[in-house]
Amino acid sequence: MSLSGDARSDHGSAASAVADDLAQLILGELAPGQSLPSEADLAGRYSVSRLTIREAVKLLAGRGLLELSRGRRAMVREPDGSAFTDFLTSLVRTDPKGLFDLVEVRLSLEMQSATMAAKRANRAGIIAIENALQGMRDSVGDSPDFADEAAEASFHAFDFGFHEAVALASGNRVLGYLFEAMAVPLREGFFISQRGHADRGHTPQDTIAAHQRILDCIREGNGRAAAEAMRIHLRDTERDIRMALTKMAQSPARS
């Protein structure tokens, strides 16, 4: 068990100590939107130079706890999913298996999102999902091919937006933010998968139909079916990624 509790302190340096102390204050007492005392003020309180305070503040900004802007005091920021992105990005880029680990977890979380969205989505949530789906339709039209690259990019953006809308409609903030954290790393996976997709003869209409099924189940409030529809859809995606990667391993076309 290597769970070090709370101490993120690198090595007991003054800056780290101040940062830890401020983190407690921020997480415990300050609400997002409030601002910290001025650097000079803090320097006085902790009996260190302004420089040390600045470094502590930068440390916290890196953790996503503070938002800095020139000429104004540091503002407490509501942490969000982006904090986890670095880890996932690093994982996907360094560990060959990493992408599949991520996809596996994503499957689980998106099924959960679908289930909860079916149970709890309100009118606005449903509409957001519908809009995303409509956006996918508008991007591609009736043709099995994309008109141009812009249309294809738009299609993917709406596809992504669909999944995001489902996560948000679940009403579970952790799900929403986890999804956000996975966004960038998954985009790399998405990009790869789309190539495999085309190879297997899937059309954008197939993808749209899969999303439509998910939406229908959510609208009906059938959580179990929604999860299943999501599972089928994502399993397809996963298989495509696998195929694309295998193919890439055979004929490496590195940039």
Add this chain to the structure above:
Amino acid sequence: MSLSGDARSDHGSAASAVADDLAQLILGELAPGQSLPSEADLAGRYSVSRLTIREAVKLLAGRGLLELSRGRRAMVREPDGSAFTDFLTSLVRTDPKGLFDLVEVRLSLEMQSATMAAKRANRAGIIAIENALQGMRDSVGDSPDFADEAAEASFHAFDFGFHEAVALASGNRVLGYLFEAMAVPLREGFFISQRGHADRGHTPQDTIAAHQRILDCIREGNGRAAAEAMRIHLRDTERDIRMALTKMAQSPARS
């Protein structure tokens, strides 16, 4: 869709720009364990003062990408789950519903862990789980009550270790690190739940039995049963948390 892609840049300050650039370098080319050039060197390359470099480095250290230690160069660090902890902590503390959102996601992830552990756990993974369970047994003995506070703390630590071991045995690094990220915030929940637990007449032996069932299913390789055993166990926990919170709302005993 507010997914800003990659730009974490606060406001185009020099330090942020350097940090972003270094982040690309770290995530793209440097392996964990390697070290950055010296501050003076970097200051030269980017044509900024050493201070600016220091602030950029602190920013990255806050993101968990670098490990700093006095007298040595900054070392590239493998990001881990701790990056997500701040968000969850903030959520649990500020949003009354946050804890339940977290518990809900945790249920999903731990069921996934159990499933995967049943399918893929190797010998070492199983042993780690067994050890945690044995630790729970040793902490409490045959009595329905704990000998002292230390015994109780030890019991909880092993309980926690059990779940961690299952997550690790899943072989999915994302699951492992997500679990790690949830550790501290969940501990708060754990703490609360334990009070409800006692109220409902659950004994430590009940808890041990629940864990034993999970372990058995994993050992048998029965993923579905393992997930179900995990679900039952965690649902109990969740219910206890709910009860404890309701009770607390009625007679607030704040410190």
Add this chain to the structure above:
DNA sequence: AGGATCAAAGGTATCAGATACCTCGGGAGG
């Protein structure tokens, strides 16, 4: 009076130079 303009105050961002202290490797001494 009401609104636009501008200057000062308060802040942050960055620079330069200097000191304290830590780490590591190599060489002197045993």
Add this chain to the structure above:
DNA sequence: CCTCCCGAGGTATCTGATACCTTTGATCCT
């Protein structure tokens, strides 16, 4: 061959100063 010590390289922090941004309130014009 091992140990101890020292110097080189590095980071941590301090002081003092400058540049530039934001906010605000006083001033001035209409």
